[in-house]
Amino acid sequence: MKMIEVKDYQEMSKRVAEYIIEKVRTSKKLNLGLATGGTPVGTYTNLIEDHKQNYTSYQDVTTFNLDEYVGLSGDDSNSYRYYMNDQLFDHIDIHKSNTYIPRGDASDMQKECLDYEKLLTEHGGIDLQILGIGSNGHIGFNEPGTSFDSNTHLVELAPSTREANARYFSSLEEVPTKAVTMGIATIMKSKEILLLISGENKSEALSQLLHGEVNESFPASVLRNHPYVTIIADKAAIAAE
Numbered sequence: 001m002k003m004i005e006v007k008d009y010q011e012m013s014k015r016v017a018e019y020i021i022e023k024v025r026t027s028k029k030l031n032l033g034l035a036t037g038g039t040p041v042g043t044y045t046n047l048i049e050d051h052k053q054n055y056t057s058y059q060d061v062t063t064f065n066l067d068e069y070v071g072l073s074g075d076d077s078n079s080y081r082y083y084m085n086d087q088l089f090d091h092i093d094i095h096k097s098n099t100y101i102p103r104g105d106a107s108d109m110q111k112e113c114l115d116y117e118k119l120l121t122e123h124g125g126i127d128l129q130i131l132g133i134g135s136n137g138h139i140g141f142n143e144p145g146t147s148f149d150s151n152t153h154l155v156e157l158a159p160s161t162r163e164a165n166a167r168y169f170s171s172l173e174e175v176p177t178k179a180v181t182m183g184i185a186t187i188m189k190s191k192e193i194l195l196l197i198s199g200e201n202k203s204e205a206l207s208q209l210l211h212g213e214v215n216e217s218f219p220a221s222v223l224r225n226h227p228y229v230t231i232i233a234d235k236a237a238i239a240a241e
């Protein structure tokens with residue numbers, strides 16, 4: 001794993017956006033894996049700015065998101081589909097039909113998982129995956145204990161994850177208890193991975209990622225087995241390291 005140290009959240013967002021823009025501009029066709037949560041918001045803002053100023057086009061880009069809450073439709077303002085439209089897709093020239101996110105309101109969620117995995121394979125897999133990390137080491141919604149062999153699957157969210165994400169809902173009770181997520185094996189199939197880590201509250205996770213053991217009790221540790229991972233971490237996340 002390679003690590004790039006940056007000053008703060010703003011610089012991380014700028015650097016990650018520049019990296020994505022370069023890929024978008026130089027690839028004939030790009031399968032981009034995207035993440036939600038607070039961490040990539042600044043990156044998406046930078047992509048939008050660049051699209052407005054420099055007309056970077058996303059017409060040949062296909063996106064695949066990591067995860068979605070079970071039980072929320074795409075119109076629900078807490079769904080990750082809504083987040084992606086709002087934070088990025090509505091502001092760039094991407095074809096909405098080329099933006100894939102697992103459906104949290106599918107009538108058959110097991111089938112939805114299988115279909116999503118198949119869709120990724122049929123498209124030839126992800127070229128560049130953007131990742132954030134939970135403070136318990138989760139990636140996507142793969143909580144501690146998830147098998148490294150897992151494909152897209154349904155998960156029960158850890159209480160700490162629901163608490164961390166409750167800031168977006170009116171109450172903790174409203175945070176869904178289940179989600180659908182790309183599995184660890186799905187994520188590991190990406191050709192390249194960019195992991196964004198910002199803020200003091202992520203410093204323990206960063207430290208464990210760099211120095212802890214590779215095992216399923218800390219899902220992100222699997223990334224140490226991937227040949228092409230770059231961590232972009234800011235000073236606050238590195239401080240306690």
Ligand code: GLP
Pocket residue numbers: 035036037038039040066067131132133134139140141161165
């Ligand atoms: C969420 C998402 C993850 C995200 C992580 C960190 O639960 N499912 O994809 O990377 O938790 O979120 P944040 O960036 O808000 O700290």
